[in-house]
Amino acid sequence: MNTPREISQHDERTLKIVWNDGAERLYDVVHLRRNCPCAACAEQTPAAADKIQMDDQVRPTEIRSVGRYALLIAFTDGHRTGIYSFETLRKLSGKL
Numbered sequence: 001m002n003t004p005r006e007i008s009q010h011d012e013r014t015l016k017i018v019w020n021d022g023a024e025r026l027y028d029v030v031h032l033r034r035n036c037p038c039a040a041c042a043e044q045t046p047a048a049a050d051k052i053q054m055d056d057q058v059r060p061t062e063i064r065s066v067g068r069y070a071l072l073i074a075f076t077d078g079h080r081t082g083i084y085s086f087e088t089l090r091k092l093s094g095k096l
């Protein structure tokens with residue numbers, strides 16, 4: 001399976017992940033927050049989703065591995081239930 005080899009802060013709003021197949025991907029942290037895959041976000045109303053859409057100031061506060069398949073990313077808005085599987089992350093890349 002493709003796993004992150006290296007995760008770094010590319011700039012204030014961008015994470016960089018180097019995957020073990022050598023692919024380098026940049027991730028807009030606001031885009032990651034808006035696409036949070038947790039159950040609470042998946043079930044939220046369109047109005048709540050719009051509120052997230054407007055918050056361009058959100059930033060990660062913590063990134064850690066969850067088992068061998070995902071990263072948990074905590075954000076400055078207090079949200080810390082987003083578990084991004086590596087598969088999800090690969091799909092979310094390439095948006096910049």
Ligand SMILES: [Zn+2]
Nearest residue numbers: 036038041082
């Ligand atoms: Zn969420």
